[in-house]
Amino acid sequence: MAARKGTGPVVDKRITLIRYFLHHPLTPRPLRFSRNRYLRHWTIHRAWQLFQAQQRRKHELEMMRQYQSMQDACEELRTGAGDGGKLFRVSMNKKGIFTDMFPIEYARMQTESPPSDGWNHDWKKPGQK
Numbered sequence: 001m002a003a004r005k006g007t008g009p010v011v012d013k014r015i016t017l018i019r020y021f022l023h024h025p026l027t028p029r030p031l032r033f034s035r036n037r038y039l040r041h042w043t044i045h046r047a048w049q050l051f052q053a054q055q056r057r058k059h060e061l062e063m064m065r066q067y068q069s070m071q072d073a074c075e076e077l078r079t080g081a082g083d084g085g086k087l088f089r090v091s092m093n094k095k096g097i098f099t100d101m102f103p104i105e106y107a108r109m110q111t112e113s114p115p116s117d118g119w120n121h122d123w124k125k126p127g128q129k
Helices: 013-021 035-080 086-091
Strands: none
Touching (some): 035 086
């Protein structure tokens, strides 16, 4: 691209629009740093991003390990239990899981906000003292 005489650097107009017209009271102003301070900020930010990526990778590998362990256990039940896979079929039976047309995991109605009364610390399981 040929440099134009008498003008400064080419500025992307979309950035200007975002800076001047998309303000919100809760949005802080853009940071303006000197070169050294910007470099320090970028270095710390990048190190934090790398640390988080490493943590996510560790968590994902742990989840994969647990899933593989469960899959191996199910395969052992299916083939190695010596009962023709009956124990596997019984363990995989989903009877009684879906009651009243929704899974048991969703026993509490899903809401968009927490309950108005908060957590009931005095609640006891029925039959418990």
